[in-house]
Amino acid sequence: VHRTGELYGHYQTLEQQREASSLGMWVFLITEMLFFGGIFLTYTVNRQAYPVAFGAGSRTLDLALGGFNTAVLLASSFTMAMAVWASQAGKKKLIPLFLTLTLILGGIFLGVKVIEYSQKFEHHLVPGRSFHMPEDVSAAALAQDPDLQTHAQLFFSLYFGMTGLHALHMIVGAGLLIWLLRGSVRGRFTPDYSTPVELVGLYWHFVDIVWIYLFPLLYLIDRHKSG
């Protein structure tokens, strides 16, 4: 009874019930926004304090992989939006198709992230004992910031922390997509009951927005400077 979109006793109409669900999801997403906001702020304050090291660290990131991943994640938001449309419009057979596409695109994003992380391990760019910025990148920068090796580790701590938390949200999202997929194959979602698809959609788009800001802040804004 509780999972078929029937009216709960404390609501007057299905529309009111649906709006309450979506409002609740937005309130949760705002707590997420403030959570990520605090981390973005930490990044901004430290970048302000150590611009040379953060610039040098940023330029070691792979722009091609980062740009590709941005496109992949945006495309996954589109297929997610289409899954919501399919469920609202009653195109039952299209729902699992669009959910699967979203899941595949999310998987590609995480796969590319694995490649990027492993490159950072190979290049000794993971904070810790074996951390070492390459000489060619840091030669000019070392003159400006003698403690560059320490400050660059701060950049990479934030890089791994921010992209790692983002990836964790994607993994949770992938779990939710698999759950939706199971329901959609069984024909659970109809125009009268598309709330789970809509709410997971809101979550997925939010995670996309986090990346929309991570990409320029980590990969782009120091690209134009040299050394």
Place this chain on the structure above:
Amino acid sequence: VSEHIVSPRIYLGIILTLMVLTGATVWAATLELGPLNIVVALAIATCKATLVILYFMHARYSPRRTQLVIIAGIFWLAILIFMTMADYLTRSWQHM
């Protein structure tokens, strides 16, 4: 039981715009704009985020109550960023 259904045509227009904006921000990052590089990058990111919120997340078609909650949330985030930066950027006695 009626709710606004956003048509696939609108979603398609939005995703194409998002892709163009992504290309634009990568291109802008190669230009030497001094302090404006970060401003341009964040302005484009905010355009993209706004499109995602308004259309993919249906904020444009949501009830006023929901819109108010979204705006209040963003305002709260703005307070967090503005007040903290107002502090850190004015510590002239520190060598930052």
